[in-house]
Amino acid sequence: MALNQVIATMISLIKSHLLKTDALPVMTVILAVLAIWYLGAVHLNSPQLQDRYKKQGIEWRYSQLVYDSWNMKRAVLPSPHQVAMELKKTIIDQNITSKRSLVYHTGVTLSSTFLGFILGTALGIALAVGIVYVTTLDRSLMPWVIASQTIPILAIAPMIIVVLGAIGITGLIPKSLISMYLCFFPVTVGVVKGLRSPQPMLLDLMQTYNASKLQVFWCLRLPVAVPYLFASLKVAMALSLVGAIVAELPAGAQAGLGSRLLSGSYYGQTNLIWAALICAALASALLVYLVGFCQRQVCRRLAGGQEVI
């Protein structure tokens, strides 16, 4: 009797806790994704298995088909627990300096991600300031900025690697430049919008003080543009990682998540591909979260300590 009550209390506690936080919806989504993934694995892997059963003349039952499709080597779609095992093998069981460690490869990719992100942000802000302050640049530069983003990155990435390789620049720099190429665009668009967003009244106020363009920039336009900058930085961060991975594909790079994706597809090791993809997704989520964290701190300061987001 007492035990029943204890269990009932615990269940109600867990229930109320789950309902209070975001845990329940998040768990539901994760479970749904896993369920679809397992079903998909059966659907995609079973034709191959049925062929194999037929060739070997094995009598098969559905329970066996399901079990085998979830534990197949070189599956078309490896099941979640296979990917989890691959992640454990390549992250936890390996020394992080080993070439088999996904931590090592993620680190390689992140180094060019960061450099590209910094370069792209700097370029994006510089272009935005030019566009806002110089009428000629406003007319001439923006169409090029937009045109640059209509070229598929997969088409231009190998050319950048090859051209820079021909003049002796290899390794980190070309990869970062591809990241930069992707991530300067949202920064430019966001900062242009931000620098143009002060209320006309505040611009009039600065004019009554006879403030110089530089003073208006520092005292008014820049602080007003910062929230727009951060919204762009979130997009830029994710794009920068995409750029770094894409940059590792054409060169036959020795290290990095892109090279793991490539070797995974060469050798039909789908587990490896999925593990690298999940690593990339987690890294991206973490980076965007970090930008969001900085965003909250900075924007709160800019609102005079008021909670804004």
Next chain:
Amino acid sequence: MSSDSVLSSVAVETNQLSLQFQTNDGPVVALDNINLTIEQGEFISLIGPSGCGKTTLVRVLADLEKPTSGQISVNGISPEQARLDQSYGYVFQAPALLPWRTVKDNVVLPLEIMGYSKSRQRDLAAEYLNLVNLQGFESKYPWQLSGGMQQRVSIARALSVEPQLLFMDEPFGALDEITRDHLNEQLLQLWGKTRKTVVFVTHSIPEAVFLSSRIVVMSPRPGRIIDIIDCNLPPDRSIDIRESPQFLEISHRVRDGLKSGHSYDD
């Protein structure tokens, strides 16, 4: 010449001032043949319905807008020179405070831009925050203040550069009536203490009559002056004077002026 302009008792003078805006529907006459002389130390209210050009007139005097024709002198010099010399303060319809700056840092913004020393900035901020009864609020941020207090910060900011001339463009228009009455009394005391020349835009008759030494009544389409009313109520008046016959009489005259200039057919 410069000593003349300092000694001159005329703060603002306009002669046949006109301004046309070019819009998509053709030119709009915002100001038509404005002739106005404002003496040093006067409190002038510009009153009229929306679109009568009262805000535009103040913006022209402050060199935020260029006239199409006519002459203007502000403190004996052109409005542009007056702006470059920072010889006026301007209070907008909204407080226009920077949310990332504290009250004190908002007040010193013009001083910073004009390159005053840090200690002078601190002294002036303290002095003028004191004058608008906001001592003790230096390190608060704008959002922590009520609307009336925010507008007082912006008045302190306009006064901090110690201008002889103050332009106020419907500064209390967005506030509730009780706060507005209170601020009207405070502004009158402030004017009594500092003897600045004030050009005050409003569309409230009681506010104009209560505050002003002269009221300029304007009418729209085209924006022009239709009456100038002397309004010399006792200097130590309180808000209760609004019940007095003298006050009601002046209000009446202002209202008549507004009626005659305004077509109610639309």
